Amino acid sequence: MRRDMQEVLERWGRWAASEEYCSMVDWPSLSVLPQRLPEASGKPGCSDADGIAIDSCIAQxxxxxxxxxxxxxxxxxxxxxxxxxxxxxxxxPIYDVRKAL
Structure with a gap:
C-alpha cells in the first residue's frame, strides 16, 4: 500500500514536537515561536523507529x-x-512555500 507522504510528515512533526530533543535537526527559529507549537491533539504520531528514520533523512x-x-x-x-x-x-510568497514542499 502506498503511503501519503504529507500524512507521514505530519505524524513525524507531531512526534518531533513531542520529543524533548525536537529531532536531530537544529531548528533555531522554532524556539522563537514556542506559543505556536501545537499542543497535544490526541492524533497519533509515528513510532520511534519511523520518527528516527525520517529524522535522519531530514538531517541528511x-x-x-x-x-x-x-x-x-x-x-x-x-x-x-x-x-x-x-x-x-x-x-x-506563498508560491515559494508550495514549491519548496
Missing part, C-alpha cells in the same frame, strides 16, 4: 538543501503552521 537533507527549505518543513510539520502562515513568518 540539511547537508544539501538550503536552510530556508528546511525551515519551511519545520514550521509546516513540527510547528503545525498553515502554508500562508509559513509564508508570513518567513516573509516570502
Amino acid at each position: 537533507m540539511s547537508l544539501v538543501c538550503p536552510r530556508d527549505e528546511l525551515l519551511i518543513l519545520g514550521l509546516r510539520f513540527i510547528g503545525g503552521l498553515s502554508l500562508r502562515s509559513v509564508a508570513d513568518v518567513m516573509g516570502i
Whole structure:
C-alpha cells in the first residue's frame, strides 16, 4: 500500500514536537515561536523507529538543501503552521512555500 507522504510528515512533526530533543535537526527559529507549537491533539504520531528514520533523512537533507527549505518543513510539520502562515513568518510568497514542499 502506498503511503501519503504529507500524512507521514505530519505524524513525524507531531512526534518531533513531542520529543524533548525536537529531532536531530537544529531548528533555531522554532524556539522563537514556542506559543505556536501545537499542543497535544490526541492524533497519533509515528513510532520511534519511523520518527528516527525520517529524522535522519531530514538531517541528511540539511547537508544539501538550503536552510530556508528546511525551515519551511519545520514550521509546516513540527510547528503545525498553515502554508500562508509559513509564508508570513518567513516573509516570502506563498508560491515559494508550495514549491519548496
